[in-house]
Amino acid sequence: MSEQPGGTGLVLNEPLLWERGKTGRCGFSLPAQDVPESPLPAELAGEGPDFPDLSETEVVRHYTRLSTWNYGVDSGFYPLGSCTMKYNPKTNERQAGLRGFTAAHPLLPAALSQGALRLMYELERDLAEITGLAAVTLQPAAGAQGELAGMLILHAWQQSRQSVRTKILIPDTAHGTNPASAALCGYAPVAVPSDERGIIPAGVVDSLMDEATAGIMITNPNTLGLFEENIREIARIVHGRGGLVYCDGANMNAVLGVVKPGEIGVDILHLNLHKTFSTPHGGGGPGSGPVAVRRELERFLPVPRVVEEGGAYRLREDCPDSIGRLLAFQGHFGILVRAYAYIRSLGPDGLARVSRLAVLNANYLKERLRGTLPLAFDRPCMHECVFSDRNLQGTGIVTLDIAKRLMDYGYHPPTIYFPLVVPGAIMVEPTETETKEDLDRFVEAIQAIVREARENPDLLKEAPHRCKVTRLDETAAARNPCLIG
Numbered sequence: 001m002s003e004q005p006g007g008t009g010l011v012l013n014e015p016l017l018w019e020r021g022k023t024g025r026c027g028f029s030l031p032a033q034d035v036p037e038s039p040l041p042a043e044l045a046g047e048g049p050d051f052p053d054l055s056e057t058e059v060v061r062h063y064t065r066l067s068t069w070n071y072g073v074d075s076g077f078y079p080l081g082s083c084t085m086k087y088n089p090k091t092n093e094r095q096a097g098l099r100g101f102t103a104a105h106p107l108l109p110a111a112l113s114q115g116a117l118r119l120m121y122e123l124e125r126d127l128a129e130i131t132g133l134a135a136v137t138l139q140p141a142a143g144a145q146g147e148l149a150g151m152l153i154l155h156a157w158q159q160s161r162q163s164v165r166t167k168i169l170i171p172d173t174a175h176g177t178n179p180a181s182a183a184l185c186g187y188a189p190v191a192v193p194s195d196e197r198g199i200i201p202a203g204v205v206d207s208l209m210d211e212a213t214a215g216i217m218i219t220n221p222n223t224l225g226l227f228e229e230n231i232r233e234i235a236r237i238v239h240g241r242g243g244l245v246y247c248d249g250a251n252m253n254a255v256l257g258v259v260k261p262g263e264i265g266v267d268i269l270h271l272n273l274h275k276t277f278s279t280p281h282g283g284g285g286p287g288s289g290p291v292a293v294r295r296e297l298e299r300f301l302p303v304p305r306v307v308e309e310g311g312a313y314r315l316r317e318d319c320p321d322s323i324g325r326l327l328a329f330q331g332h333f334g335i336l337v338r339a340y341a342y343i344r345s346l347g348p349d350g351l352a353r354v355s356r357l358a359v360l361n362a363n364y365l366k367e368r369l370r371g372t373l374p375l376a377f378d379r380p381c382m383h384e385c386v387f388s389d390r391n392l393q394g395t396g397i398v399t400l401d402i403a404k405r406l407m408d409y410g411y412h413p414p415t416i417y418f419p420l421v422v423p424g425a426i427m428v429e430p431t432e433t434e435t436k437e438d439l440d441r442f443v444e445a446i447q448a449i450v451r452e453a454r455e456n457p458d459l460l461k462e463a464p465h466r467c468k469v470t471r472l473d474e475t476a477a478a479r480n481p482c483l484i485g
C-alpha cells in the first residue's frame with residue numbers, strides 16, 4: 001500500500017504491522033542487566049519468529065485505529081430486526097467486571113462461591129417471575145442452545161409418558177434455528193402457514209396437530225413484529241392432543257412486564273439475555289439463552305441445578321430425570337451478572353417501560369415511513385416492523401441496494417430478506433433506547449434513499465461509496481472466504 005503524505009489519524013486504510021515495521025525498532029526498554037551474561041541453551045538458540053520490529057506508539061496507534069472500525073450500538077443506530085441491538089447500560093458492564101465475579105473459578109467449592117450462586121438463584125427467580133413459569137436453567141450458551149434444551153425437555157416429557165411422536169409444528173415466520181433445533185432432536189418440522197394478518201390461525205393448528213406431533217414451537221411476538229393473538233386457543237388445541245407449547249422468547253423485549261408467557265399457555269420458553277437483558281452482542285458471542293419451564297417439567301432441566309437450603313446455596317447434580325449437561329460449568333456467568341444488574345436496576349416498572357417504549361418506537365417508525373416503503377402488514381406492530389421493496393419495481397433497485405446505501409448515511413443496515421414470507425423484507429427494530437430525533441434522522445435517510453432510487457439508481461447499485469469496503473461480490477466472498485488477497 002502506498003502511503004500519502006500527512007497524518008494517518010483519519011486515514012481509514014491501515015497497513016499491516018508487517019508493512020510498517022523497521023528492522024531494529026523496539027517497543028520497550030529493558031532495565032540495565034545486573035547479572036552476568038550467560039549463553040542461551042542450544043535448544044532455545046536460533047532464529048526467532050518473523051515478527052515486525054515496531055515502536056510502542058506504532059503498535060498503540062495501529063490497534064486504537066482498528067478499534068474504531070467496528071460499528072456498534074455505542075457508535076450509532078443499529079436497527080437490525082429480530083436482534084434487539086439496544087444500548088446496554090455501562091453500569092452493568094461494571095458489575096460484571098467486579099473482582100469477586102471475574103476472579104471466581106467455577107470449580108470453587110460452594111462454600112466459597114455463595115455470592116455467585118446466590119446471584120444465579122435470584123436471577124432464575126426473576127426470570128421465572130418475568131416469564132410466568134416455575135423454574136429456570138441459566139445454562140444454555142445462546143438462544144439456539146436454549147431451543148435445543150427446550151426440545152430435549154419436550155422429548156423427555158413425551159418419553160416419560162411412553163408417547164412416541166415424530167413431528168413438531170413450526171410457523172413459516174420462524175427463525176431458522178427453530179426447525180434446526182427440532183431436527184437435532186429427531187423431530188420433523190411441519191410448517192404452519194401464517195395468515196393474511198401475519199399470524200397463525202388456530203384452525204390451521206387444529207388441522208395439523210395430531211397424535212404423531214410432539215407440540216408447537218411458536219415465536220411470540222413473531223418475527224413480523226406481530227403478537228400471536230390466537231396463542232391461548234392454539235395452546236388449548238396442542239395440550240388437548242398431548243402436545244406441549246414451546247415459545248421462542250427472543251422477542252421478549254416487546255412484552256416485559258406486560259405479558260407473562262406462562263399465563264397464556266406456554267410450557268417452555270427460552271430468553272436471549274444478550275438481546276433483551278443487557279449484553280452487547282453482534283460479534284458472535286458469547287451469549288446466554290436461559291430456559292424457563294412449567295412446574296411439571298422442572299425435573300427435566302439440565303444439571304447442575306442451583307438450590308437453596310436454609311439460606312445457603314449449592315449445586316445439585318443428582319437429578320435422575322434431567323436431560324443432562326449442555327455446557328461446561330455454569331453457563332456464561334458474566335452475562336448472568338449483566339442481566340441481574342439490569343433487572344435489579346430497572347425493577348418491574350422499569351422493565352415494563354422498556355417494552356412499552358420499544359413498541360412505541362417501532363410504531364413511530366412504521367407510521368413515519370408508511371408513505372415511503374410499503375408495509376408487509378399494515379397493522380399496529382410490537383417491537384419491530386417489516387417493510388418491502390415492492391414499490392421500487394421498475395427502478396431496478398431491490399432491498400439489498402437500500403441496505404447498502406444506508407451505510408453511506410452512517411447506519412448499520414436493518415435485517416433484510418427475513419422473515420422469508422415477505423419478499424424483499426426490510427425488518428427494522430429500533431428498540432427503546434433511541435431518541436425521537438435519532439428515529440427522525442433515520443426516517444429522513446430512508447426517504448432520501450428512496451428518492452435516489454428513482455432519480456439516480458446507479459448510486460444505490462454501487463453503494464456503499466463512503467465505507468472502507470465498497471460493494472462486495474457476496475457470492476464470491478461466500479465461496480472463497482479468503483480475507484488476504
Ligand SMILES: *Cc1c(COP(=O)(O)O)cnc(C)c1O
Nearest residue numbers: 082142143144175177248250287
Ligand atoms: C436471535 C434469535 C434466535 C437465536 O438466538 P441466538 O442467541 O442467536 O442463538 C432464535 N429465534 C429468534 C426469533 C431470534 O431472533
